[in-house]
Amino acid sequence: MKAFDLEQAISLWRTSLKSSGKLLEDDIAELEDHLRGEIEDKIEEGSTEQAAFLEASGNLGYRPELEREFGLVRYGRRKRGRSLVAAFRYQGNMIRHYLNVARRNISRHPGTAVINVVGLSLALAICLVIGVMVQHELSYDRFHEEADTIHRVHIHDESGIQSTVHASLAGTLEDNWPNVESTARVFRHWETPLVGNDDTGNLEPHFYFADPSFLNMFAFDVRSGDSDTALLQPFSVAVTEAMAMKYFGRLDVVGESLLYNNRVTFQITAVLEDPPSHSHLQPDFIASLSSLPEVSYDRIFEQWSVFYTYVKLLPEAGPDAPSAIQSALHEVTPTVDQSDEVILLPVSDVHLHSRAITELEPIGNFRNVILMASIALLILLTAAINYVNLTTARTLKRAREVAIRKVSGARRIEIANQLILETLLMVALSLVAGVAVLFAVADKLNGVAGLSVFSTESLAIMAVIGVVLAAVLGLVAGGYPAIFFSRYQPARVLKGAFISSTSGRRLRSTLVFAQFGISSVLIVLTMTVSRQMDHVMTADVGFDATNVVSIPVAGGEARGQYEALRQQWMTLPSVTSVGVSASAIPGLRHSDGHAVRPSGSTDEPAIVQRNWVDRGYFEVLDIGFEAGEAFDERIDVAEQTIILNVAAARLLGWVDPADAIGQLVDLNPGSESAALRVTGVTEDFNYQSMHSHIGPLVFTAVDFPTRVLVEFATTTNAATVSDLLPGWNAITNQPMMPSYLEASWAELYSSEARWTTIFNLASTIALIIAVLGLFGLAAFTSESRKREIGIRKALGATSSSIMVMISRDFAAIILVSLIVTSPLAFWVATEWLSSFAYRTSIGIEVFIWNAIILLATGLITISWHTSRAALTRPAITLRSE
């Protein structure tokens, strides 16, 4: 043994004190003087150098004690500057050290690391995707100036929540409430207008009419033109930049003119920035509301309740102002019934919270947003569970390392810091991987989501949020292992008394249980959603859209020649029938709020929806009749007849459809006085969507066809549709824009279709992550039980019995988790389905499939490892120990 060297010992002692950076040079020099003084005294008393050193340094106190004592005055005002620098340098060194250890850990267990990184990055990626979508949904209409003061007037009457009201209501509001700053009415014609100039003509669905105040109330940037006056004069129109480019190929188009329905000329008075995607208003054109009597119906302001009415309150009106208006509006206007409820809906709530019957544009659904956000968090939780499981499963392997650290003076917080840092490192790696993948597939995501929300910008914002998310995830996933490990009693671990804790094993089982529970709920939900989609798409809706195309037609001129067009098309061998309607076809909104009652009755009339059609309409769509038949003649003859659906007949008191035939009814008594004779009662076919019940509907003869329907004998394609062109071009110079009825019916469920994709993706990812976790855990289990397996085999156990033994535990967990979470899954699926009026059942087979999928993936994963462990010859495992 080397002789004791006092100077070297003191020097080491000094270095150790210096290393933490908690003691200053001067402190150490002072302590060293003390140490040396005491050592000298001890030696004088007869001690050896070594004994003197040990005793003196012991009396002085060991490093942690000294640091603690000095720490009490450490950061006093006198020394703060220097000591913080030292503290940072010390922390920097420690972090470098932790990273080193983490790196070694990763390279020693690459499998675990890969599972963690793949799981975490998948989870973070889907969270970011969903985050972008949720954020987009929640941001609707918050960009308007003082958005919280803008409301839309809704009236809840007996037929539902009406978002359009009578034109006079806006004036009433301005006159009666001084805290109303301004009002703006918006109108969008249900009939898609044809817009053209010398070069081109197109059907433009997003053609709004609005009050002059519209441009100041909503934050649509006016690029050129004057926002105060642009919509004052009749026949003025503001166009978006996109439309300016479309029609003129340039942006400075103020002063140009556009032709509306080949009839009315509009002057362009302003050019607007394209509306942002997070607005429930998506105008391409905004024409002055004062043009409407000329353009649409001369008494529109007096007779029709078709105006979306927005109210901007003064900022000082206070939060109670809307409710004051809500409760008093009936009293000042005859257009609102006493029994109706008035609702002032904040404009930022329109997108997610409006339950109105009609909307300017398709809107979102708050429940879906919540569901989507919950799914994201559940997936993140699944990934965090993996991390906790795989890390604590390494307990035994790392116990020794932690014990040594503790003995060498590491405090508990330092152990915890190290483990949290390791987790943060993992999460950071995963975040980088996840974000990289996201940026790579952003374009595809836009396709899946059906939105253009995945811009570089939005992803960059989410990446920043992702860092926060990752930090939280790191702390949560790293927190438990940190507490778990830092609790070790080093003396016991080093003496070998340490045994893998049962509490750790129980925790891991609980977490696997939770993971498979989450996966189970998501799988059931996914299967329910796709079953419902099948149901919706294949259910018997009462009409047949197969091989039917719908062609919008605008302008009176073309309409006048419809009969000629029909005759021409009927001569084509590929065409079996031709029909026509005024705007509404199944899937589109039908004209609402028509009053009807039997002639001579003085009862309150029934409120029904209405469509204007010809006889061909029923033929094209194969709509069956319960009684009677369609109009005798083709267009414009059957003025005096009406057709009801079963629901309408029942509403009018004819329970047996046959009773209704030949009866006279009054439609809109007061304005359309003539009595109409019922010629037929159709079956109840679903003319809205599977979201809503079949309501009462009446048909009258068409006098202004807006859509021609053509049924082909065989599957249509571009060639058969082009057969229609000669006839079309003979009657109009409008572009022919056919669309497949089946496709537009499917369009009604585009939101559900998008959800199906997202659910599929989410549940697949959740399952992948859970399976990854199980894979890692099974690997660990079979590895740590290698010796046990060897002994069992040596004593005569068969490979298969060993596989059963190991798999049994996991299978039990999965099974129990399935049973426990099934009611929850059932409830969530039922909730989702409840938004459909016609819905599929959640069959037992969904749960059986769910069980099969989970158990199969679970057991296949486990047996991958257990079979390897079970098949290894015992001699090998036992020898290696």
Add this chain to the structure above:
Amino acid sequence: MIVSRELVGASVQPIILSILNQQDSYGYAIIKKVKRYSFGALEWKDGSLYPVLHRMEDEGLIESYWQETETGRRRKYYRIKDAGHSQLEIEKRQWLHVDAVLAHLWGLQPRITG
């Protein structure tokens, strides 16, 4: 007899001030002195003296300076300041007062009166 931790904590400041009141001194010497006078009854963890000295220095009761010893070692000496003198007076009175109260209660003859 060992004096309790709390009492040691309470008495450490007046003891240091009293020792420094006699002459300037350094850490190890202060501790040796305390041990000698108390016959080991006051047990200080040696290392914990220094934070106390530093705190008192922060509070302006004492000040420090470095000096070379005859063996060439750097040694940090402490000197009592005016504020330390008055603090010592205050503490002296407090201790004697407590001592008198206890002596009276225990029926001992007070040997010193303050």
